Amino acid sequence: MKAEKDVKRKEYYLFSPFLRIFHWIMASQIVILFVTGLLITKPMDANSTEPTFTLMSMDLVRDIHFLAAFIFTASLILRIYGFIVNKGDRLFPRVWEGHFYSETVEVALHYMLLKPHHAPFLRNPLARMSYAGLYAMVAVEILTGFAMYFMNSPFTTGGKLFGWVNTILGSEMMTHYVHHYVAWLIIVFALGHLYMVIRAEFMEGESEVSSMFSGKKILAHTPKDANELE
């Protein structure tokens, strides 16, 4: 392999600041939310330490969890605002376009190692599907989370806005369960996402990692959906 290559690369501007800021806030807050969430469900053993002197009081852990949740929700609102004002931002894959399905199948077959390669994309359709799934899970977490949070005073605005979630799920305990179970699913998603992004960077010459910082994909190949840039 040569140390220096003379390759012509093209720059594709894909991710607006709304999306990038949201992405990194989401990534950091999910870690915080997950760790504090586990601690809330199963608090650390207090018998071994003198609780008065521990920094890990339940109150503090809960406050961190709630603060992270509010930051996360606020950044999601910013993301949706960016989706409205920016033509280039997309929330969901374009499932109404016929070629989406054949392309998704092609990518899936490649990832299952049944096909040697797949056509390069700026917006990988299978990845986009998984992001839609992530948004669904995030929506469940936000709804169940606020349903539990605001129901300490059910007759305030917050309680009225989110109280119906407990009714739909049948009981508030079920809301706790759903919140906890979906949190694990998000972590499993995050692991898969991290791997697939790094894999795309190394194996397929996509600039997936750097593009989430700079917003630009600098590619030697021409992606199939290059004409979809707005």
Place this chain on the structure above:
Amino acid sequence: MCVEVEENTACKNVKIFKEGRKLEKRESLWEAYLRRGFSRRNFLKGCVALTSLMGLSTDMLSKVVEAAETKPLPVVIWIHGHECTGCDESFIRSAAPLASDVVLTSIALEYDHLLSAACGEPFEAHLDETIQKYYGNYILAVEGAVSTKDNGVYCMSGGHTFTHLLQKAAKGAAAIIAYGSCSAYGGIQAAKPNPTGSSGIEHFVGGKTVIKVPGCPPIPEVMTGVVMHVALFGTVPPLDGDGRPKQFYGNRIHDTCYRRPFFDAGMFAENYDDAGSKAGWCLYKLGCRGPETYNSCGNIRWYQGMSYPIQSGAACIGCSNSNFWDEGPFSTRLPAYGKLGDVDKIGAGLAAATGIGVVGHAIASVIQRNNRENLLEEHEE
């Protein structure tokens, strides 16, 4: 003025008394007090107790007194369905007001499966008579679930299914109170697999508002408080989205619990026999359902404020919640799935499996790419 009123009503009362308390002549609470020879002072004291019991502010006292003086005692029909009658066991232990006072002087209890001395055909005939006579004016109190499977044969009353009795009685009811988790949500017998098809009464009363007073059993004072609210004001008390009276079910036990500071500080009992448990620390880690349960245990408590489950050292099981019977085990926060353990164990396993899968996939991907490049090179050659 006061003396005058007393004399007038006293006169009327004597008449009622002589006529042997006919159904047509329904006395008010004040008249009932007079008949029994209680003083005005006693009556007012009773009204003060009632006001606070119904969760009203003391400003409302004059209205309570007015209602108690003028409103005739409400006719109550109290029926029992698919249940253990534990709610009645709770009810008869109401201390302020005494259950006996409620039954004998504060309401006109015309029909009650459990408390009535009468039985048989005359008893059932009396029910029909009461429904007819007070059609649209009586309060229907229901304990117990509706059994729906196999045409409702699992719960029969007077030769008919309980569903039949409920529908008959609900038609002419001015207000319907569902006492206990059974009539509110189906109760213990509705636990999986629910062999009798038990369900709450809500969908069997012809779309009427049901005042849900859940609990297994409900707090005695809550039971009397709700029926007295309906009786005195003739209105349904303010309800939350689920149909429960706000004044009794507006707070979580967790948010009113005297052990809450231990929760906030992270001081938890790990076992029922450890130092934390003895010191009265929070029972959260022992599966306490206080954070999900709406009830008055934390503020009214039980049996004249003597205690409540958490105070006596047992974790709350959330007995006033819909579906609490299927959300076990009560001793942990998360249900376990046999040898797999709870979701934290499964999730960690799943994450580890994902990690292993990732490594495997990465290796396979590299092999696949190398093979492809080799093939391409051969092709070019």
